[in-house]
Structures are given as C-alpha cells and as structure tokens.
Amino acid sequence: MNIGFIGGGNMAQALMGGLAARHADTTFVVVEPHAPTRAIVSRFIHGAVLRDVPSADLGGCEAVVIAVKPQHFHEAATSIARWVGGSLVVSIAAGIRTGEIARWLAVDGVAPWIVRAMPNTPALIGEGITGLFAMPSVDEAGRTLAERLLASVGQTLWVDDEARLDGVTAVSGSGPAYVFSFIEALEQGGIELGLSADDARRLAVATFVGASKLASASEEPIAVLRERVTSKGGTTHAALTQMSESGCHAAIVKAIHAAAKRSAEMGDEFGSAT
Ligand SMILES: NC(=O)c1ccc[n+]([C@@H]2O[C@H](COP(=O)([O-])OP(=O)(O)OC[C@H]3O[C@@H](n4cnc5c(N)ncnc54)[C@H](OP(=O)(O)O)[C@@H]3O)[C@@H](O)[C@H]2O)c1
Structure with missing residues (x-):
C-alpha cells in the first residue's frame, strides 16, 4: 500500500x-x-x-x-x-x-x-x-x-x-483522558494513605488494567462485575457509597454529554469555512 x-x-x-x-x-x-x-x-x-x-x-x-x-x-x-x-x-x-x-x-x-x-x-x-x-x-x-x-x-x-461519531468522540476519542484522570485520583488517594508515589502508581495502573481486562473477557453486565466486589458493609461498599453521594457517576455521564456537544459545535465552528 x-x-x-x-x-x-x-x-x-x-x-x-x-x-x-x-x-x-x-x-x-x-x-x-x-x-x-x-x-x-x-x-x-x-x-x-x-x-x-x-x-x-x-x-x-x-x-x-x-x-x-x-x-x-x-x-x-x-x-x-x-x-x-x-x-x-x-x-x-x-x-x-x-x-x-x-x-x-x-x-x-x-x-x-x-x-x-x-x-x-x-x-x-x-x-x-x-x-x-x-x-x-x-x-x-x-x-x-x-x-x-x-x-x-x-x-x-x-x-x-x-x-453517532460525536458519541464515539465523547466516549472513546476523549476517553483515555478520563481514565488517566481516574488513575490520578486513585494514585493521590494511595499517597494520602502513606503509600510511596511509585507504589501508588503501580497499584492504580495495574488495577485499571486488570479490571479492564476482566470486563473485556466477561459477557456479564459491568454492574454485575461491580456488585461482585461490593459486599454490604465492606470497604468497597464504603468507597462506592461515598462516590455515589458525591455524584461521581452522574458527573461522568454529564462529562460525556459535554464532550459530544463540543464535538458537534466543532463541526459547526470549523465546518463553516468556505
Ligand atoms: N490526539 C488524540 O487523542 C486524538 C484522538 C482522535 C482524533 N484526533 C484528531 O487527530 C488530529 C490530529 O491530532 P494530533 O494530536 O495528531 O495533532 P498534532 O500532533 O498537532 O499533529 C498535527 C500535525 O499537522 C501539522 N499540520 C498543520 N497544518 C498542516 C497542513 N496544512 N498540512 C500538513 N500538516 C499540517 C501540524 O504542524 P504544526 O505543529 O506545525 O502546526 C502538526 O505537526 C486532530 O484533528 C484530532 O482531532 C486526535
């Protein structure tokens, strides 16, 4: 070629x-x-x-x-x-x-x-x-x-x-930046709990890679995979309750809509050239 x-x-x-x-x-x-x-x-x-x-x-x-x-x-x-x-x-x-x-x-x-x-x-x-x-x-x-x-x-x-390409742009085109942002937050939490920066990074990245591979290998809904690591009254439950109270999930969904809106706007903005 x-x-x-x-x-x-x-x-x-x-x-x-x-x-x-x-x-x-x-x-x-x-x-x-x-x-x-x-x-x-x-x-x-x-x-x-x-x-x-x-x-x-x-x-x-x-x-x-x-x-x-x-x-x-x-x-x-x-x-x-x-x-x-x-x-x-x-x-x-x-x-x-x-x-x-x-x-x-x-x-x-x-x-x-x-x-x-x-x-x-x-x-x-x-x-x-x-x-x-x-x-x-x-x-x-x-x-x-x-x-x-x-x-x-x-x-x-x-x-x-x-x-639909606006949706693709919002989910996967811009998506790596959201993932990096989530990894940064995991890292910061680990450091605040006394882990070294290297260890916090390694734990955060490996967790993301491992969970992503598990999701990729599974045909079950992602919610089922999440529920499987969330026993009532346990540590994960405490974290997810905090995330839910902070509106974390809703904020991410809103962020995806903002990216798609911007993609459509860019089409109007840069497409108007003659
Ligand atoms: N990066 C991402 O995550 C990502 C994901 C999906 C799609 N995209 C899309 O991919 C496109 C490129 O992004 P990028 O991150 O690769 O940008 P980039 O690194 O800035 O590369 C664009 C290159 O094109 C050169 N250029 C500018 N005008 C030109 C012209 N008239 N003729 C030939 N070359 C010219 C630029 O040179 P100068 O630096 O001298 O201007 C620059 O080296 C963007 O439209 C972006 O929307 C990017």
Missing part, C-alpha cells in the same frame, strides 16, 4: 507506526510543515516526508489520511483537493463532517470517497479503538481499505449515522 498523510503529528505517527508494523510493505507520502516532526517521521517510515503538498505525489496514493487539528483542516483539505480525486480520503479530525470535507475536496463538483475515523491514543501501542463512518458513496473496497488502515492500531467499530 502507498498511503498519504497530511500532518505527521501524534496520531498520524501512531497510525503510521501501526501500519508499518503490520504491513511491512506499506510506503508513505507524508506532508508535514514542522521540520522537527518531519525528522521524527523520517526515522521510522519508508517513503517521502515533505514540507508541502505540491512536492508530494499524492496522486499515487491509494488513500490519503488528513491528520491535522480541526482548525487547520480547511486549509489542509483545500490544498490537496486537486491531487486526491481518485483516492480514498480518511479524516481523523474531531467534529468536521463529511459534507464539509466533500465540499472542500470537490473538483468540478466531484468529491473523492470520504471516511471519517475517530481513533484514540492507545493506538500508540496498538490498543486503540476507532469509530468509523463512510459517506454513502464509499463502496466495499473503500470501507475495507479504511478498516485496514485503522485496524493496524487496534479495534474498529462502524457507525451508520454520522451524528
């Missing part, structure tokens, strides 16, 4: 690393304006890492991934429009909708195939999960190619309504 990347930052590097590891014959054409980032990318991929679009042979790519921040997306998309007519274009930017991307990429009224993807940072170690949405015009070959790209860094999940 020959894959183009517009933007060679954190998420692009995770994807390129996964692709290079799983499909050793993959070659890349990367456009990245920032010289230090170009130097990092050049070290681990086969292909060309270039400063700007005109010097890159994007027309020879089977797929082009746009991996820039939402605020740079319009500029990046319009700069590649004339080179990507026959390619699949995969956007990993939060919020920006396929209708807008198609409008920015269309040449003579014809837009390339567009798939939106929402990966997350565990992609860096091949443990990500990516939500995917394809424009109706994308055929099976296009969906298969998009899936192949994202499956190189973890699991994939298709949604058939683009608005």
